[in-house]
Amino acid sequence: MAFRTAIAQTNYDSVFEPAAGGHPAKLTIRLKVALNPLDPAAPWVARPQNGQQPPTHIAANLAGVRKGVVVDYNGSPFSCRSWIGNEWNAFKIRFKQMVEVGWNNQILLLPTDDDQDHRLTDDEFRQLVFNPRYPAYVACAIDIELVAVGGTSHALIEVAHIDHSIRQNGKFRVWMNRITDESNEFATFHWQQWPDTTFRQITSAHEVGHWLRSLVSTHFEHIDAAYAATQPPAAQAHAQYGHTETLRSAMMGDGLVATDHESMPWLTRMVRHAHMSLGWTFMHRANFDTAMPEISARQRALFP
């Protein structure tokens, strides 16, 4: 059987490309994102969205901006203003760049022979080898396709512009439905549990991660959601971002690193592109480069 080339679904689309011309095989998640330049002057509650279009406004210049209060995830009010045309265009370009930089070049999926009932055919296996001296793998990537608000999208994200001319009370806490003009920059976190560690994260990349959901869930979870559920209620919000330094450093924690958890959206798609229920294992690109796994007997037989 041949790999499926493209799968389009309501959570995200995906495209598989076989290895060719010295390029590895590639699985790209294509997420259609509608970024909504939020009008801070219009009354609007982000949750629930009720399928309604959030209010938008783009000003021609600073004199034309509207001002108002926008609340963050905690319900705390922040003074905001509307976007100016050139700022908005720059933000959209940088959003795509930073989300893709955050996720790409980390996740590799290596074929295994775990699924003996639905083994890759020799012809399929060959499509995963771009160079016989390297073990077969599929490189995973995300491609952000910015689409117009009001059209068909996988993700609708409001973007508030904080009024930086006004002193704000604390830090705006974003979530998957609402980010700010600061979300394409690196955020840093410090925690008493790890006094010597600074966790760094591209906020927009983390929030896009929440949109890489399964068809039956509203969002892709934080890395330690299952552990957090075993903790006292007051500790859960903090614990879901990771209770060990390694977990905390993950993209769906407070960091930038893709782990087994972050590979799930690609893994669940790859088994469908390949008509298998098992048969893939995650490896980080950095680990692959420093300690390359052995070339399998099957690959050696196919490429003598």
Ligand SMILES: [Zn+2]
């Ligand atoms: Zn989150």
